[in-house]
Amino acid sequence: MSGHDIVVLIVSILGGGGLIAGIVALLKLRPEAGQILVTTAQGVVIVQSTVIESLQRELVRVGKELDDLREECREREEMLLNRIRELERAQG
């Protein structure tokens, strides 16, 4: 095998390998590029959904607390009004 044959062999291997690698990169990377966007969007949606659910639960809890407070205030108001009426009757 002469030096020229060896050079031709090496060039063929490098050339063929480089071309195949380039074509594989051209074809293979494209679906992943779309997958990046999908994965990123999924991550954002998951984060947003979790935050929304947590906020909704907090809203329900605060609403319930507010209802309890209103009920308590109403009962106290009624109690105080009854006491005032009793005192007014007692006075006079």
Place this chain on the structure above:
Amino acid sequence: MRFPRLVINSVKRFFGNQSLFPFETMWAFFCIYAGVAAILSYGVTVGPLARALGPVVAMIFNVAFVVAGLGMYFGIGLKRGNLEAFGLFLLAMSLAVRTVVNGWLFGWNAQVINGYVLNAAFVFSCVVRLRTIYRWPKGVTEIMEGK
């Protein structure tokens, strides 16, 4: 009136993307120019590739050089990692082939060694850039998962 505006915005975005990678874009443009000059034999008599492998094979590699440059140029401008990677692989392959042929034709001397070092530096930068392109998807996913 909308169509010209669309074209102008697209062109602005194209060169804006390239402005983020000026050296790579410049090198891609040079590859296109050098390949075309070699194909047209403009300033080039008979190159090492033609002497070693014949004019047809040399023309194929010159075309590959142009295609590599185009892939990189438009891959950077259009933000297509796959296109840029295609160009980088072809460029690395072209440089490796020219290195081998120069070494075989001219032997071991200072000029050839200088050429080897320059080509090795370019091939190394191609490999680093390819690694960045391939690793980027994982980096983005990790950031989103908070890792």
